[in-house]
Amino acid sequence: MNNSPYLRQAASVQSVMLRVLLALLPGIAAYVWFFGAAIVLQIVLASLTALAAEALVLHLRGKPLAIFLTDGSALVTAWLIALSFPPLAPWWLVVLATLIAIIVAKHLYGGLGQNPFNPAMVAFALMIVAYPQFMSRWPGTDAIDFATQWQIIFGLHANQTLDALTMATPLDALRTALHSTNATTVTVASALAHNPAIGLMAGRGWEWVAAGHLVGGLWLVQQRIITWHLPTAFLATLFLLAGLASTINPSEFAGPLFHLFGGGAMLAAFFIVTDPVSAATTPYGKLIFAAGVALLTWIIRSFGAYPDGIAFAVLLMNIAVPLIDMATQPRVFGHKKNGSNHHG
Amino acid sequence: MLAALLVMALGAVVLGAVLGFAAVKFRVEGDPLTEKIDAILPQTQCGQCGFPGCKPYAAAMAKGEADINQCPPGGDEGIRKLADLLGREYKPLSAEHGVEKPKALAVIDEQRCIGCTLCIQACPVDAIVGAAKQMHTVIAVQCTGCELCVPVCPVDCIDMVPVAENITTWKWKYPVVAIKPVTTH
Amino acid sequence: MTSYIFIVLGAVLVNNVVFVRILGLCPFMGVSKKLETAIGMGAATTFVLTMACGTSYLIDRWLLMPNQLEYLRTLSFIVTIAAIVQLTELVIQKTSPMLHQVLGIYLPLITTNCAVLGVPLLNIGMQHNLVESLLFGFGGAVGFTLAMILFAGIRERLEGADVPVHFRGTAIAMITAGLMSLAFMGFAGLDKYK
């Protein structure tokens, strides 16, 4: 017999997670349209691995499988991993990454709701540090049929022709060009002009995938699954920084649209920085957190050694979350000061 | 070689002089740590820790001569607080010092009491009143439940009665997690 | 001027003493359970480390090098650091008993904090001058403090987490430190820009 309150709103973790998965569909659809069904294969791989790993850990910890396996959180992590990884990455890379995300980043901290780091981003960062060569297998401009994609993913394809089929993302290409030895003569415009992968703004196809994520994300905001704070602060900060830098020095810094629609920015804005478990939770904290992720992303993209800094930026801000939350506690009813003072 | 020796000797002399000066200049007295530890201890003064009271045990812990898991009345929570204060790892209560029991009060069966005053002498907090050859009574609010009076009573007239819960001392229980772990082992 | 800023920033973020150079792990693990102690430890270490960098530079430049006694470097640095720590402890005990109590046995631990020895030795290896040595030491110490504070924040929160029994305490703290280290790898390359 439970205690008060005896009334409850109809809401559940499951329905939250399910709607997050639904919101990812537009982006996935665009992905399949432009780059083939490889991404679906990766999603299936990651999902199966995530569920298996989840079931294993739950069993070891003596927790009920039925409730936790169906909560959908493992699937969200799996889909985010698949969507942030190159679709032509070897199968074992995705499986390994998912295992690490579920077992190390999530369950060693106690499972759902308790992980300080975003599991998908832990997996991404670890893999890009450990296997940079496999993490650059992005599909090129020429469409590849699914059979070839299957062969590449499962290592059945002859390696020598692999380089012709894969290529760096526009972000990576730009960074490599700008940082190359004869960088003095290369400008953003010249680097992008010679890149066949550039579409309207930030890469042929990629900008549409990003647009898909934008649509799904806006639906999540409308469904009140996520609040406006995080995506807005992230996108606005990235836009302002990129805009400012490219205005001051257009030859060295890419423009705001390139940053917003390139790489994983849209995915991050609506699906990664919005992970409530590892993000800041206070209203001001959310703004600081998301702005911090955007700032670090832009810095790492512009000056760092990795093509897309989102994973590192998210992890770095995850580290700071407890402090951000502590510093931005909202004012309690009747109290004068903000923050967690003892005797207010 | 000689230069090396000289250099090191010089260093030793200079640094030694500076430290010696500082040691005199910045001397402090007293030990506030014992007080802090003592504030955590439950003050039952039962001696189960092997020390003749809470303060001596606190002093021993402050000096690092006693472990933090020797106080049964303080229980698990007491150990956690001590671990927290002293920056040590938590460890479960040491079995040789006793087990954590619900708080009980000493009650003297006045029919059997012969007025020997032994319990009065044993009581560390003066919670038993009564003169020689007269019945003794425990002042309930002052009794810490240390049980020191129980063994000294020659006629076994002191019982430890667990403190019963009433409406005002009743506590909300830890919420029962609805999900029961599947017992596979 | 820019190079000085890069020295400090590099030491704080890119080559963070704890997360990238993996130095000073003893106090990093030991004194990071509470934010309060972490800040105190960071402050004390900042003072000691900066002092140690300056002093060791002077000793190396004016005492050891002229006498071709470079082989005494480690030895003499350790002695110097020990003395500085002792001095710091005495001063703190007198001026701020609260901080002294909070730091407890960890204050003498600074003596054996390998970061405090490591950074002066790195200074010599990088052939920094006095100002650079001091800045590098200060930056390293700030990086150490930053790591301590961030780590303590996470650990305070982790105290409430339902971590599997076998991973509670130091185990999960080590894993967390590892993941933080991974995050700091994101800064790689920033100090080499242009």
Next chain:
Amino acid sequence: MQLFDFNGGVTPDYHKEASTQSPIAVSPAPTFLVIPLHQSIGGTPRPLVSAGDRVLKGQRIGAADGDMSSAIHASTSGHVVAVEMRRMPHPSGLSALCVVIKADGRDEWIARQSFDYRSHTAAETRDYLRDAGVVGLGGAVFPTHLKMSPGKGDKLDTLIINGAECEPFITCDDLLMRERAEAIIQGVVILRDLLAAGRVLVGIEDNKPQAVAAMTAAVQAGGHQDMAVVAVPTRYPAGGAKQLIRVLTGIEVPHGKRSTDYGVQCFNVGTAHAIHEAINLGQPLISRIVTVAGNVAAPRNYEVLLGTSMEALLTQSQPLPDTDRLIMGGPMMGVSLPSKDVPVVKATNCILAGSKKLFPPPPPEMPCIRCGECATACPADLQPFELYWFSRAKIFGKAQEYHLFDCIECGCCSYVCPSHIPLVDYYRFAKSEIWANESEKAAADQAREQYEFRQLREAREAQEKAARLAARTAAGRAAATNALAVASDATSDATPAAAPVAKSATTPATEPAQTPSPQAALIAAALERARAQQVQPANTTNLTPEQQAEIAAIEARRAQIRAQAHPHLPPDD
């Protein structure tokens, strides 16, 4: 009039129509009344009657225990059957002292006299209200007389009368306002006069238009220019005192502060009604309006004598067969009762019959995903998920840092939680643990003081003794030896000369522990006396030498412990 808003809150289904269809019914006086002595915040009243006494309706049967308490009265005339422990309407299901009255059916009142508060001092009026047993009837049962000080400057800016009644199902205040608006306003006038209030605002949620109309009419009929009836937006928990004060005045009263310090004070409409009855009619608080609703065929409000069994009351509304529980209060904050056999008390504003269909058992508790829904819903602007995080892990200090005690346990957070966590249960648990810790700490401090005092005294005594012993030298030793000889005899009392040695608690066991100590002699002698006086403790009739030796050994150990405690003291010889 400008209204303010409070953050958070929820809008559950209100279910208020069913019980407002019929007027308040008078619940018949039962044969037996069980009247708990402790029905308000504060000390438990002392019983003034004992079994066999005849009592009249309205007779004081429990006297307030100090000022922080409130009196208790017989609800009808009859005989006291017993003053005993009975089960209470409390989540614990524990018992407390109650006066059990067998009604004689005559319902004979005491002599009732109105109390002219204008010709008495404020203190006298407060004492009168305390002895009339008037407490807050909104559910908190805080003694009303303790809220009667106007605060700074002997004037109160705003007196707030709480008719918001925000909890679903409960309609007792609604019906009271509809039917007895004039009596309420008369009570409000008394409150206004006593508190020297500048204006009076009656706050009623706008889902009770009839109550608003009735109260407005009563205010106009009385020609009170300084009173206004204000319809406030319907949103749970607008009826919380702090929230209503905020909505009507914009003032936020922090936790632990008196609202009079902020120029406002808030009373429930039921309380105003009770004040009117106590002062103008001379009737102490012996009945109240109770809503019976939920899983019943005929939900309705009743005027119930305090002490009536809840089961008897519930039966009048015909509970449906699938009723599986009884809740005192509303569905958001009410307490599940362990039994139907508990009395209606001053805090009983509603009895809710529950069923699996009406209040389904919560789905399994999932981990918190920090989604922040609870923070959005919290009317106290707390971060409930942080409170939960630390309460669950029993890190109470941190929970307090996040203002655990500002939580009003309104249940909004649990209501919205997608993980179905019984959040409020965790806060209740943490709060009661913290309270218990605090009282333990106080007890420990007292014990430390006692212990240190004793140590000081022992040290002083030991020093005095040492001085005396040193003076006596050989004579004392001889006496002690004699005493030992006598003790082994165990036939006569120990000589007085032996006493100092026997009692020398600080002697570090100079004698071998095995030899019978003088104490043994004392004990044996005492036993001898006990035997002579025919009070023979069963387990000490045949004290064997072994047992005596054991006692002696215990003594020696005790002496050793003592010696460790005072190593710095000079030895006795």
